[in-house]
Amino acid sequence: xxxxxxxxxxxxxxxxxxxVHVLIENMDDKGTQELLKDIxxxxxxxxxxxxxxxxxxxxxxxxxxxxxxxxxxxxDEDDREKILASLSAKEIAEEIEELDTDDAADIIAxxxxxxQKRVMAxxxxxxxxxxxxxxxxxxxxxxxxxxxxxxxKVYETWTVAGCLRRIRAQAKDxxxxxxxxxxxxxxxxxxxxxxxxxxxxxxxQKISDIYKSGVDYVNANDDVEDxxxxxxxxxxxxxxxxxxxxxxxxxxxxxxxxxxxxxxxxKDYQLAAGITQEVEADDSILELTRARLPWLFLGLLGGxxxxxxxxxFEDTFNENAVLFFFTPLIAAMAGNVGxxxxxxxxxxxxxxxxxxxxxxxxxxxxxxxxLNGIILAIFLFLFVWAYERQTDKAxxxxxxxxxxxxxAGLIGTFVPLFLNKRGIDPAIATGPFITTSNDIFGxxxxxxxxxxxxxx
Amino acid sequence: xxxxxxxxxxxxxxxxxxxVHVLIENMDDKGTQELLKDIxxxxxxxxxxxxxxxxxxxxxxxxxxxxxxxxxxxxDEDDREKILASLSAKEIAEEIEELDTDDAADIIAxxxxxxQKRVMAxxxxxxxxxxxxxxxxxxxxxxxxxxxxxxxKVYETWTVAGCLRRIRAQAKDxxxxxxxxxxxxxxxxxxxxxxxxxxxxxxxQKISDIYKSGVDYVNANDDVEDxxxxxxxxxxxxxxxxxxxxxxxxxxxxxxxxxxxxxxxxKDYQLAAGITQEVEADDSILELTRARLPWLFLGLLGGxxxxxxxxxFEDTFNENAVLFFFTPLIAAMAGNVGxxxxxxxxxxxxxxxxxxxxxxxxxxxxxxxxLNGIILAIFLFLFVWAYERQTDKAxxxxxxxxxxxxxAGLIGTFVPLFLNKRGIDPAIATGPFITTSNDIFGxxxxxxxxxxxxxx
Numbered sequence: 001x002x003x004x005x006x007x008x009x010x011x012x013x014x015x016x017x018x019x020v021h022v023l024i025e026n027m028d029d030k031g032t033q034e035l036l037k038d039i040x041x042x043x044x045x046x047x048x049x050x051x052x053x054x055x056x057x058x059x060x061x062x063x064x065x066x067x068x069x070x071x072x073x074x075x076d077e078d079d080r081e082k083i084l085a086s087l088s089a090k091e092i093a094e095e096i097e098e099l100d101t102d103d104a105a106d107i108i109a110x111x112x113x114x115x116q117k118r119v120m121a122x123x124x125x126x127x128x129x130x131x132x133x134x135x136x137x138x139x140x141x142x143x144x145x146x147x148x149x150x151x152x153k154v155y156e157t158w159t160v161a162g163c164l165r166r167i168r169a170q171a172k173d174x175x176x177x178x179x180x181x182x183x184x185x186x187x188x189x190x191x192x193x194x195x196x197x198x199x200x201x202x203x204x205q206k207i208s209d210i211y212k213s214g215v216d217y218v219n220a221n222d223d224v225e226d227x228x229x230x231x232x233x234x235x236x237x238x239x240x241x242x243x244x245x246x247x248x249x250x251x252x253x254x255x256x257x258x259x260x261x262x263x264x265x266x267k268d269y270q271l272a273a274g275i276t277q278e279v280e281a282d283d284s285i286l287e288l289t290r291a292r293l294p295w296l297f298l299g300l301l302g303g304x305x306x307x308x309x310x311x312x313f314e315d316t317f318n319e320n321a322v323l324f325f326f327t328p329l330i331a332a333m334a335g336n337v338g339x340x341x342x343x344x345x346x347x348x349x350x351x352x353x354x355x356x357x358x359x360x361x362x363x364x365x366x367x368x369x370x371l372n373g374i375i376l377a378i379f380l381f382l383f384v385w386a387y388e389r390q391t392d393k394a395x396x397x398x399x400x401x402x403x404x405x406x407x408a409g410l411i412g413t414f415v416p417l418f419l420n421k422r423g424i425d426p427a428i429a430t431g432p433f434i435t436t437s438n439d440i441f442g443x444x445x446x447x448x449x450x451x452x453x454x455x456x
Numbered sequence: 457x458x459x460x461x462x463x464x465x466x467x468x469x470x471x472x473x474x475x476v477h478v479l480i481e482n483m484d485d486k487g488t489q490e491l492l493k494d495i496x497x498x499x500x501x502x503x504x505x506x507x508x509x510x511x512x513x514x515x516x517x518x519x520x521x522x523x524x525x526x527x528x529x530x531x532d533e534d535d536r537e538k539i540l541a542s543l544s545a546k547e548i549a550e551e552i553e554e555l556d557t558d559d560a561a562d563i564i565a566x567x568x569x570x571x572q573k574r575v576m577a578x579x580x581x582x583x584x585x586x587x588x589x590x591x592x593x594x595x596x597x598x599x600x601x602x603x604x605x606x607x608x609k610v611y612e613t614w615t616v617a618g619c620l621r622r623i624r625a626q627a628k629d630x631x632x633x634x635x636x637x638x639x640x641x642x643x644x645x646x647x648x649x650x651x652x653x654x655x656x657x658x659x660x661q662k663i664s665d666i667y668k669s670g671v672d673y674v675n676a677n678d679d680v681e682d683x684x685x686x687x688x689x690x691x692x693x694x695x696x697x698x699x700x701x702x703x704x705x706x707x708x709x710x711x712x713x714x715x716x717x718x719x720x721x722x723k724d725y726q727l728a729a730g731i732t733q734e735v736e737a738d739d740s741i742l743e744l745t746r747a748r749l750p751w752l753f754l755g756l757l758g759g760x761x762x763x764x765x766x767x768x769f770e771d772t773f774n775e776n777a778v779l780f781f782f783t784p785l786i787a788a789m790a791g792n793v794g795x796x797x798x799x800x801x802x803x804x805x806x807x808x809x810x811x812x813x814x815x816x817x818x819x820x821x822x823x824x825x826x827l828n829g830i831i832l833a834i835f836l837f838l839f840v841w842a843y844e845r846q847t848d849k850a851x852x853x854x855x856x857x858x859x860x861x862x863x864a865g866l867i868g869t870f871v872p873l874f875l876n877k878r879g880i881d882p883a884i885a886t887g888p889f890i891t892t893s894n895d896i897f898g899x900x901x902x903x904x905x906x907x908x909x910x911x912x
Contacts, residue, residue, distance in 0.1 A: 042689045168656050195651045200624050232718070233498045235711045237693065254710050255691045258717065262688070265721030266803060272728055273799030273886070274792055281804035281817075285824050292796050293828050296861075299792045300832050303785020304839060310781040324780050325766040328895055329759020331784045335791070336730050336755045336888050340748050343729030347722060348737035361737075368741050372749050376756050383760060405752075430729070432792050439784055 012046045020047055024055050032062055041067055045074030053082045060087070069098035072107065076280075081110060089115065093122035101128070102148035102256065105135035135250075143227050144220030146260070147241040147250035153181045154207055156190060161203040167195075178238035181248055182211040189240055189248040191215050217242050220249055227252060228260045229352065267427065268350065272343060274299075274432035295432040302436030306331065306443050313447045316456050322388060323450055326397055327443055333376070333401060334408040334442030335435035341365055341412030342430045349420050350427075358417050362410055369409030373402035392454060400449035404442040411438060468502045476503055480511050488518055497523055501530030509538045516543070525554035528563065532736070537566060545571065549578035557584070558604035558712065561591035591706075599683050600676030602716070603697040603706035609637045610663055612646060617659040623651075634694035637704055638667040645696055645704040647671050673698050676705055683708060684716045685808065723883065724806065728799060730755075730888035751888040758892030762787065762899050769903045772912050778844060779906055782853050783899055789832070789857060790864040790898030791891035797821055797868030798886045805876050806883075814873050818866055825865030829858035848910055856905035860898040867894055 023032045036044055036059070044063075048056040048071065060068045060083055072080050072095060084092055084107070092111070096104040096119065108116055123129045131149040138144030154163050167180065180198065182191040191211040201210050217240045218227050231239055237254045267278070274295035279288055310324065345361070348354035354361070377398040384394035412434055416426035479488045492500055492515070500519075504512040504527065516524045516539055528536050528551060540548055540563070548567070552560040552575065564572055579585045587605040594600030610619050623636065636654065638647040647667040657666050673696045674683050687695055693710045723734070730751035735744055766780065801817070804810035810817070833854040840850035868890055872882035 040690060042691075164655065195655070199620065199651070199655075232714055234496060235498075237710065254693065254714070258688055258710070258714060261714065261717060262721070265718070265725070266807075269721070269725050269728065269803060270799065272725065273795045275796055275799060279800070280807075281800050281810050285820065285827060288800075288824055289827055292793075292824075293831065295796070296789065296792055296828055296832060297835075299788045300785065300836060303782065303788050304836075306784035306788075307778075307781045310784075311778070314777055314781075318774075318777075321770060321777075321780075322763075322767070324777075325763045325770075326759065328762035328766075328783050328787045328899060329756065331787060332755045332759050332762075332791075332892065332895055333752065335788075335891070336752055337748075339729045339887070340731055340751070343726065343731060344735070344737050344744075347725060351722075351736075354737050364741065368744055368748075371741060371745055372752055375749065376752060379753075380756060380760075431795070435791070436788065439788055443784060 012043050017047055017050050020051070020059075021055075024051070024058060029062055032059065036063060041070035042074050045071045048075060048079070053079070053086075057083050057086050061091075065091075065094045065098050069095040069103075073099065073103050077110065080107070084111065089118040090122045092119045093124075096132075097123065097125060097128065100148045100150050101131050101135060101250075102146065104128075105132050105145075106140075108132060109136055109140070138220060141224050142220060143218045143222045143224060143241050143252060144249070146224050146227070146256050147220070147252050149250050151181060151240070151248075151251045152179075153183055153248060154193070155185060156182055156206075156208040156211065157185070158207045159203070160198060160201045160205045160207070160210070163207060164198060164203075167198070178251075178253065179215075179240075181215075181240050181251070182207055183248050187248055188246050189215065189217060189242050192240075215240065217246070218252070219244065224260050225264060228257045228264070231257050232261070264350070268346065268430075271425075271427040272339070272346075272430040298432050298436050302439050305440045309440065309444050309447065313451070316451060320393070320454070320456070322393060323397070323447070327446070329380075330401060330404055330442050330446045331439040334404050334438035337369060337372070337405050337408040338412035338434040338438040339430060341369075341409045342416050342426075342434050345413055345416040346426045346430055349416065354417075358414070358421075361413055361417060365409045365413040366406055369406045370402070373405035376405070377402045396450040396453040399453060400446045403449050404445050407445055408438045408442060411441065468499050473503055473506050476507070476515075477511075480507070480514055485518055488515065492519060497526035498530050501527045504531060504535070509535070509542075513539050513542050517547075521547075521550045521554050525551040525559075529555065529559050533566065534739075536563070540567065545574040546578050548575045549580075552588075553579065553581060553584065556604045556606050557587050557591060557706075558602065560584075561588050562596075564588060565592055565596070594676060597680050598676060599674045599678045599680060599697050599708060600705070602680050602683070602712050603676070603708050605706050607637060607696070607704075607707045608635075609639055609704060610649070611641060612638055612662075612664040612667065613641070614663045615659070616654060616657045616661045616663070616666070619663060620654060620659075623654070634707075634709065635671075635696075637671075637696050637707070638663055639704050643704055644702050645671065645673060645698050648696075671696065673702070674708070675700065680716050681720060684713045684720070687713050688717070720806070724802065724886075727881075727883040728795070728802075728886040754888050754892050758895050761896045765896065765900050765903065769907070772907065776849070776910070776912065778849060779853070779903070783902070785836075786857060786860055786898050786902045787895045790860050790894035793825060793828070793861050793864040794868035794890040794894040795886060797825075797865045798872050798882075798890050801869055801872040802882050802886055805872065810873075814870070814877075817869055817873060821865045821869040822862055825862045826858070829861035832861070833858045852906040852909035855909060856902045859905050860901050863901055864894045864898060867897065 019035060020032070023035060044059070048059060051059070056079065060071065063071070072083065075083070096107060099107070108119060111119060120129060120132070123132070135144070135147070135149065152167055154166070158166070180193040180195065181189060182193060183189055191213040192215045193207070193211050197210060216230070216234060216236060218230070220241050220243055227239065230236070231254060238251050240248055241250045241252060243249055270276070270279070274292070276291040276294065279291040306327070310327065345354060380401060381394045381398040384397055385391060388394065415434065416429040419429050420426045475491060476488065479491060504515060507515070512535065516527065519527070528539070531539070552563060555563070564575060567575060576585060576588070579588070591600070591603070591605065608623055610622065614622070636649040636651065637645060638649060639645055647669040648671045649663070649667050653666060672686070672690060672692060674686070676697050676699055683695065686692070687710060694707050696704055697706045697708060699705055726732070726735070730748070732747040732750065735747040762783070766783065772779070801810060836857060837850045837854040840853055841847060844850065871890065872885040875885055876882045
């Protein structure tokens, strides 16, 4: 086994981090450079996570920009922002010149507006500056905001031999070639070729004879989530981006899509847990409070609503305190059923799995909730009857729980479908939103039905 | 714009599905073939989702196996199983021969054991049969279970020219080349090359002069989730898989990893919502009940626990009914805070973001919960005081809510960290598990502290 090969089990060890700490404290430029020379940029980024901003900036200034540009891209946005703040416009421009255009445009977009201009002025390559200028005009959630200008393109009139010659030049700028895009002389996308096709073809064939005309593409204004769905569905590793006239503008690669998919999944997960998107365990207490408190406040209002409802039934139930003791159970069931049914709908919508009419969904959920409700109610009836020896109360509590479960399931199914129809992200309907509204409805229904059955 | 080019906006329309329905009802073989000829296999799979199994089987038998094998891979496992059940062993073997080895092995593994042998016996290509036999020995959650045998490999002793000639032969079997792996004469992985490197090199150079010796690899026994993390971290599009002696066995490509990431995110999301993994909105009511009922039952037990606790405080009820009316609020706050804090930890663990000791996490969560709790308590105090005009009760309810929120946050933080340390998936600690336990603890703490403050 060659010494350079690395099993993925290689991790950033505590010893390595300690070593870096010592070297930095001693301001040992040479030693630090030597130690980090053969370490992957993603691993160095992980080490920098463990340093403070001054130490991280020291490391960034020490290594050459070919490596540090990649390291910067791996860091948290917050950390990157702080490090960039202590670099000069010239230094930032050097980092940017090492990056692919999509990453470079993202970094510039994160800078304060005044800084952006100064950094752009320091970029020596005019073609690159123009490309970045173009990329920055797109919305960050659009295909244009995600695409890179780096791609390999050939004109339909070229020969295979001429093509290979020119590709050698173009390919040096492109990290991964994936597809070669075939365009007309006025830059309209008409097809694609793989490197493999080119290698297998004869040198004197023309591109127009061998290219594949069926090529998927996206418009620069398409939403990135749609792009992600399409690339996953059709197993694409790269997709070209065009304007309304099908002029080839850039391309999106699968590694960027992996990030989109992860971010999307994280966002939905956090919304379901009652956390406003985009916080991490390592964020400050104030940031975490800002993300969590609004949802807790919603829960507080729901709890006050439940209090008011229960207070309204106080006179009726002086004789029946036991009914009040089951409200946490009722609220929990309403919340759990609501979260389950809304989560299934939200996930189905995200995966384009939800077909058929809203009515059919509601009927199915009603049957499902009824089935689950009756099974649970039988158990609850037996418990209450065994414990209290009062058939009428056991019946009132169990029957109203079934009703609560059915209504909770219907609300959990209807709300995300309704939001989705209105073009609102259905993920906000999960978590505290659905548990809070179901708590209130659940408790109200519970007392109304119990009152009816007990005839009080 | 060429007629064959497709914007991603192309979707399976209702008209198209209706057309297919009509053609199938008329048993119009020719018409069906003609209509589906130019449609992507992923789109045909989407159409088949809308047909019943007999209709879908009819379509599968009608199209040629080059296309149907890809369609089968896109279908739900349940649907695929039913369709395969009505194909002969010979027909299944034909499908399998069209697939990449990783997909082929997955399909065979889904068949009943008896059927597996009969299908394997029908595979004419002996090399393929041996490869499938090997792949089926790996655990489905291991790198070996995910890898394909298709890859392009060259020996270090070859020249660039000889290499290109041989690659032309090998590459025909490989959908996407990504990297070319360099091995010694006894098949040990020593490095890699990109097609680009090969195209840029001179024809008479030797592979040993131009290959890159630093190559990431995984062991066939590594867990797929670890493989996914590494490929995402290092932005890899393919990774070679080796055995303990670094013999090159196969490779894993990024499209399979995209599926792993999505499945993992879906599983965590469902667990957080109280759904046993792997159900979809379109599954049967019985399957959905099986996935949902156990969690609801857990919630029911929690509710009964809350009932028993409240019953224990019944004596105080007559004078202080208002305390009981706030139990849904207390339960909701305990549940919400618990879900928030556990979700942040679970997500942090999934992204390898959680560093530092458990103690530090707990201290941070305590500060956070105290801050949130006090803000909410001030609001609650003002409400209760305004509504009931009783300072002692307002104080008792508010102070105990703060205590409940702190304990709930600590439980939500501790449980997933603890499970993770023990090697148990921390995602099970979210959702109903945490809300139920927090309901019980919350209500108990609430009554104990309220009683203490009110001196009853």
